[in-house]
Amino acid sequence: MKHFYFTLLFLSSSLFMFSQEVLSFNGYNGSGATVTAVTASVNDNITITFEDIDIINNLYTENQNSLFIYGGLDTSAGGFQGAPGFGDLGSQPEIFLDAGDTDSSTGPNTYSITINLALEYTSVLDGTEVFGYNLIFQNQFGGGGNNQTVDLYIDLIDKIIDRSTLNTNSVQIDAVETRVVNNSLIVNSNSSIQQIQIYSILGEKILDKTYNNNTYTEISTDYMAKGIYVVKVYSGNKISSKKVIL
Incomplete structure (x- = not known):
């Protein structure tokens, strides 16, 4: 019985240690929002979810199977560090309609992405301390109005980027x-x-x-x-x- 209890404790601890934090922006209504991480830092894999309720006015997501994330790291040098050009959609992370949301023509629309920020924003050097992630969701049209959200923020656990410990394929589900x-x-x-x-x-x-x-x-x-x-x-x-x- 003691051995069985120890095994359960070990498995529970292992699951906790290797769990991937989900950070969600729920019910977007055109206002800025901050999501606070409990365990995740810039070096960890995280899943970001975004829910758009209106789908027309605050952000136009009707019939949009994916959105783009204009984002960058928040460091002592300022926010949006390492961000690509705002109009360079091909260089921005793409967040897809969640597997449980099969119809983007009616709201709410929910999108999700699994990402490792240290591996995504490689122009920010190792040894840089990162406090958070600045981001804006935008649709394929981009450029103001209801084609983008206001500034949003993920408050991460403060940590220095250390890519030497990361697997470059760590975000990929399969090779x-x-x-x-x-x-x-x-x-x-x-x-x-x-x-x-x-x-x-x-x-x-x-x-x-x-x-x-x-x-x-x-x-x-x-x-x-x-x-x-x-x-x-x-x-x-x-x-x-x-x-x-x-």
């Missing part, structure tokens, strides 16, 4: 490789692929194809215009999202 060769998109995974979806940068679904547990496939890109696309690879209940440029 999925996507690359373009000639007129083909090659998808190679270390686990079985059930479904692949391809979206344009405007959120239009270009392809939705199911597979019989393949781990490798080639998709013709002859019919696709040049531009940025998002490739979503489904494996069981896991999803890997990659950007490709044709």
Whole structure:
């Protein structure tokens, strides 16, 4: 009995140590908001969720399957450190409609992303102390009005960036490789692929194809215009999202 109790205690402690904190912006109504982390620092994987209730006025998310995060790290040098250009959507993290939200045409719309901020904002150097994460959600149109939120903030546990301890693949659910060769998109995974979806940068679904547990496939890109696309690879209940440029 004592051994059984110790095992349960060990498992519970392990689950706590390796748990991934979820930080949620619920019920966005056009006002600024701060979410405070309990355990997460810049070096940890976190899941960010965003819920838009109105979907028209405060932020236009109607029929938007994904949003973009214009964000940067809050350091002693100021906020939004390491942020890409505001209009450079291809360099911004993309947050997708949550798996439990199947209809973006009616509110509320809920989006989620798993991200490691130290690995995302690599222009902020190791040894920099990070206090939080400044972010703005914007749709594909960007640039003011109801195409973006007001400034939002995640208050992290103050910590110095130390990428030497991080696995560069730590945010990926599965090891999925996507690359373009000639007129083909090659998808190679270390686990079985059930479904692949391809979206344009405007959120239009270009392809939705199911597979019989393949781990490798080639998709013709002859019919696709040049531009940025998002490739979503489904494996069981896991999803890997990659950007490709044709």
